[in-house]
Structures are given as structure tokens and as C-alpha cells.
Amino acid sequence: MRRIYFLAPDLATTHKIVDEFRANGIEDHDIHVLAKRDTPLEGLPEAGISIKTDFIPALERGVALGGTTGLLAGLIGLRLAGFAIAGGPLLGIIMAGATIGSMMNSLMGMNSGNTRLKRFEEAIEKGELLVLVDTPKERIEEIKQLVKKHHPDVDFEGVEPFLPPTMPS
Numbered sequence: 001m002r003r004i005y006f007l008a009p010d011l012a013t014t015h016k017i018v019d020e021f022r023a024n025g026i027e028d029h030d031i032h033v034l035a036k037r038d039t040p041l042e043g044l045p046e047a048g049i050s051i052k053t054d055f056i057p058a059l060e061r062g063v064a065l066g067g068t069t070g071l072l073a074g075l076i077g078l079r080l081a082g083f084a085i086a087g088g089p090l091l092g093i094i095m096a097g098a099t100i101g102s103m104m105n106s107l108m109g110m111n112s113g114n115t116r117l118k119r120f121e122e123a124i125e126k127g128e129l130l131v132l133v134d135t136p137k138e139r140i141e142e143i144k145q146l147v148k149k150h151h152p153d154v155d156f157e158g159v160e161p162f163l164p165p166t167m168p169s
Contacts, residue, residue: 002140005157006131006147007123011039013151014129018044020146021133032132034117036124047132051117059102066101070094116160130157 008014014033021031032047074093120130135143140159147154 001134002137003160004133004135004140004143005120005160006133007120007155007157008129008131008151009153010127011035011042011129013154014044014131015042017131017147017151017154020150021143024143024146026133026135026143030134032134034120034124034130034132036127039127039129051132062102062104063098064101066104067094067098069101070097073097120157 006017008017014035018031018033022028028045031045032051033041033044034047034051035041070093074089074097077093117130124130133143144156148156
């Protein structure tokens, strides 16, 4: 799966694009619309928190950093305490570090905007809407042509090489 980015000039155009996506078999959970705060999306599939923020990447970093820190702290702590380095206590410390790291980093990630969407902030603040579509890579060109054919005023903004992980909205 890949994520395609389109920048639509207004709400009416965005409604038409989303309706065309639905008519072509794209389900709502694969369509994500981002708009200026307090813009009524009136039935459009709004992007969830995992798309709007860096929650998932921060969670992943937290697990890795917390687990590594837990491993190092566990090795040092057990060695200094005079214990033989055993699997059970060490595993527990690694898990605790990963849990604490993931919680702390994911909370920080929820409070920061998605870094992949930073380049669209100015356009969104001016009233344009960002439409993201998750699709198999075989359909990218078809979807791009569908939008360009009916909406020449919509800007194609590229394709994400790999679909970032998301949580259900």
C-alpha cells in the first residue's frame, strides 16, 4: 500500500473527489482529509490522530530507546548487585524500560504535528484541504488520472514510498 497526497482548493471540490473515490471502490478508511481547524467536513472522512500527529513513529522510537536503556540498566544493575546475569530479571527490566519509553515518547508524539505533513501547513491554513488516499501501488496511476481528469485545479503532491502505520480512527 502507498499513500497518495492531493491538495484540493476548497470543500466542494474535496467532496466531489471523495465521492469519486467511493464510486471507484475506495473505502472511507483509506481516505483521509485534513483541513484548517474548525472547518466542518460534513461527511468527509477526517484524518485520525495517528495521521495528524507523530504518535506512531514516537511510539516506535520509545519502545526501541526504552528497551535499550532497560537492557543496559539491567545489565549494569544486576552486575553491580552481584547477581549472575539471568534471563528473567533482565527481561523484566527490558520490558519495563520499553513500556516507560513507549508511553513517554508516544505522549510527546501526540503533541507534535506529523512531520511528513509540515510542508502542507501553509496551504491548509489558507483554506485548502489535503486529501490522502491509501491504495495498492498498482492503482496509483489510475487514481492520479481520475483526479486530474475531473479536477485540473487539484494539485498532485506525491506518493509516500511506504504506507506509514496508522491506528483506526
